[in-house]
Amino acid sequence: MDWLKKPASDTQLTHGDRLWLYIIATIVMLLLVIPTLIVMPMSFSDSQYLEFPPSNWSMRWYYEYFESSKWMRATVTSIQVGTLTMLLATPMGVMAAYALFVSGHRASKLLFAFLITPMIVPVILIAIGVFYSYGRVGLNNTIFGLVLAHAVLAAPLVMIVITSALRNYDLNQERVARSLGATRIKAFFVITLPQIKFSVVTSALLAFLTSFDEVIISIFVSGGSNATLTKHMFAALRDFIDPTIAAISTIMILVSTTLLLATQYISSREK
Amino acid sequence: MSVLNSPNPVTEDPGVEPLNEKSLRAQDVHEQRLLLSLATPAVLAVIAIVVIPVGWLFYLSFTGSDGQLSLVNYQKMIEYKSYARTFVTTFEVSILTTLICIMIGYPLAYFLAMLPERLAGFFMLAVLLPFWTSLLVRTYAWLVLLQKNGILNDLAMSIGLWDSPLKLVHNLTGTLIGMAHIMLPFLVLPLYGSMRKIQRDLMHAAANLGASPVQAFWKIYFPMSLSGMVAGSLIVFVLCLGFYVTPAVLGGGRVIMVATQITAILENQFNWGAASALGVVLLVVTMIILTVATKLFKLDAALFGKR
Numbered sequence: 187m188d189w190l191k192k193p194a195s196d197t198q199l200t201h202g203d204r205l206w207l208y209i210i211a212t213i214v215m216l217l218l219v220i221p222t223l224i225v226m227p228m229s230f231s232d233s234q235y236l237e238f239p240p241s242n243w244s245m246r247w248y249y250e251y252f253e254s255s256k257w258m259r260a261t262v263t264s265i266q267v268g269t270l271t272m273l274l275a276t277p278m279g280v281m282a283a284y285a286l287f288v289s290g291h292r293a294s295k296l297l298f299a300f301l302i303t304p305m306i307v308p309v310i311l312i313a314i315g316v317f318y319s320y321g322r323v324g325l326n327n328t329i330f331g332l333v334l335a336h337a338v339l340a341a342p343l344v345m346i347v348i349t350s351a352l353r354n355y356d357l358n359q360e361r362v363a364r365s366l367g368a369t370r371i372k373a374f375f376v377i378t379l380p381q382i383k384f385s386v387v388t389s390a391l392l393a394f395l396t397s398f399d400e401v402i403i404s405i406f407v408s409g410g411s412n413a414t415l416t417k418h419m420f421a422a423l424r425d426f427i428d429p430t431i432a433a434i435s436t437i438m439i440l441v442s443t444t445l446l447l448a449t450q451y452i453s454s455r456e457k
Numbered sequence: 458m459s460v461l462n463s464p465n466p467v468t469e470d471p472g473v474e475p476l477n478e479k480s481l482r483a484q485d486v487h488e489q490r491l492l493l494s495l496a497t498p499a500v501l502a503v504i505a506i507v508v509i510p511v512g513w514l515f516y517l518s519f520t521g522s523d524g525q526l527s528l529v530n531y532q533k534m535i536e537y538k539s540y541a542r543t544f545v546t547t548f549e550v551s552i553l554t555t556l557i558c559i560m561i562g563y564p565l566a567y568f569l570a571m572l573p574e575r576l577a578g579f580f581m582l583a584v585l586l587p588f589w590t591s592l593l594v595r596t597y598a599w600l601v602l603l604q605k606n607g608i609l610n611d612l613a614m615s616i617g618l619w620d621s622p623l624k625l626v627h628n629l630t631g632t633l634i635g636m637a638h639i640m641l642p643f644l645v646l647p648l649y650g651s652m653r654k655i656q657r658d659l660m661h662a663a664a665n666l667g668a669s670p671v672q673a674f675w676k677i678y679f680p681m682s683l684s685g686m687v688a689g690s691l692i693v694f695v696l697c698l699g700f701y702v703t704p705a706v707l708g709g710g711r712v713i714m715v716a717t718q719i720t721a722i723l724e725n726q727f728n729w730g731a732a733s734a735l736g737v738v739l740l741v742v743t744m745i746i747l748t749v750a751t752k753l754f755k756l757d758a759a760l761f762g763k764r
Contacts, residue, residue, distance in 0.1 A: 211568035308699025315510025
C-alpha cells in the first residue's frame, strides 16, 4: 500500500489522507450505475416476481415482449418517431446554430435565447398545451404531430452541440474559400461541414435519444396505434410491476449505452 | 468570431471610394438578414409548439367555465388548501432533491476534477451512463429495488440494518431517492466543468503561503467552484419543479407535485382552466427563479452552454 503515502494534492495531502474522498466517490458512482444495471440480470428471471439473483433463469419475458403485438407496434412507432425527429431536428438545429453564430446581427443573441426556450419551459406545460392545440387541428395521435413536438425539444440540444463545435473551428477557412470564388453554401458544405461532422453526428444521436426516451409529451399526444413505447411503459409502471418491463428496459439500456459509447468514440476521434 | 462583423477585406483597402464602402455595408446587412433567415424553420417550430400552445393555456387560465374572462381559476387556487399543499410539496421535494444532489455530487465532481483527464473521462462514464439511460427505465429500476421484498430491504435485513421491511417506495423517501439519482448528472457535469477551470497553481500557492489543506480548500477552491455549483443546483431545482414521471411512479399518489396535479385535474375533471392556471403559475415561478438567479450570480455563460 505504498501509494497511500504518495502525495496526491497540491496542498501536501497524501493519497491516504484522501482515502475518504475516494470511498465517497466510489459509493456515489456505484449508486449511479448499479440501479440501472441491476435490471438486466433480473430480466432473465423465470419468476413472476422480480428477484435478485434470479432462482431460475429464462428468456420468458423476452418472448413475452417479442410476441406481443402491442409492444412490437409501440417499439416500431418509437423507432420511427425517433428517426424522423432526428432527421428534422438535426438540419433545423444546425442551420439555426450556424446562422446565429456566423451572423453578427444584434438579434442573434436574442434569437438563440428564444430558440432554447423549449429547454426552460416545464415539459408538462408544453405537453398539455400541445395536446390542446393539436386537438383543434386534429394532430393528436399522429406521427407527424409527435415528431414536430419532439423535434422542438431536441433542436436546442443540437444547437448547443453545434455552437460549441463552431467555437472551436476557425471560420476564416470559410472566408478563404469564398474569396476563392465559392458561394457561401458551397463553402459551408465543402469546408465547414466536414470539419464539424462528428459534432453533427453526436447531435443527431442526441436528437434520436431525446425522442426515443421522451415520456410526457408522448403520454398526451400519442395514442391508439401510434402510442409510443414509453407511453405503454408508463401505463404499466403505474399499475403493477410487470417483468416484461425489465426485458424492455434491458434492451433500452443497451441502445443508449451503444449510442453513448459511439459519441465517446466520435469525440475522441475529433481530438 | 464573426465573419461579417470583422471589416471586409476589400474595405480595408485605402484606395476604395467611400461610395463603395456604403454599398458594401448595405450588402453586409443584407447578407446578415439572409443568414438569419436560416433560423426560420427552428423559429417557426418553436412558435408552433411552445409559443402558441402555452399562450393558449395562458388565455384558458383566465377563462371561467362559462367562457367569459375571469380570475376564477386563480381565486380557487388561493381558496382551496389542496393547491397550497401541492406547491409546498413541490418546493419541499425540489429543495431536498437539490440538497441531496449537492451533498453527494460535490465530492464526486471534486474527485473527478482531481484525476488526470484521461482517467476522469473513464470514471465520467459512471455519470454519463445513467444520464443517457431512459428516465423511465431508471424510475422502474428504483421501483424494483425499493419495493417491500426488493433487493434493498433484503440486503439491509440480512446485514441487520433493520428487522422488518421498511416502506421505501410509494412515498416521499422513494421519490427523493429516484429524483436525486436522475438529477445528479445535471449537477455534476457543470460543477466538474467549473472545477476543471480552477488553476491548480493557486492551491500550490496557498500551501506555500502556509494555508493548511482544509483552509486552502475553503478559502480558495470552494469559492471558485461556486459558479458551477450554483448553475448546476439551479438546473436541478428548476427541472424538479416541473417533474412528472418519477414522483408519479415512485410517489404512488402520496407525493402530489404541480405536474401531477395538472394531469389529475385534466384526467378527472377535464377542467382546462384550472389545469392551465396551475401551469401558468409553474411557468412564472420557474421564470422568476431563473431570471433572479442568473442576474444575481451572472450565470448566463455557465447555463447556456457557452463553455
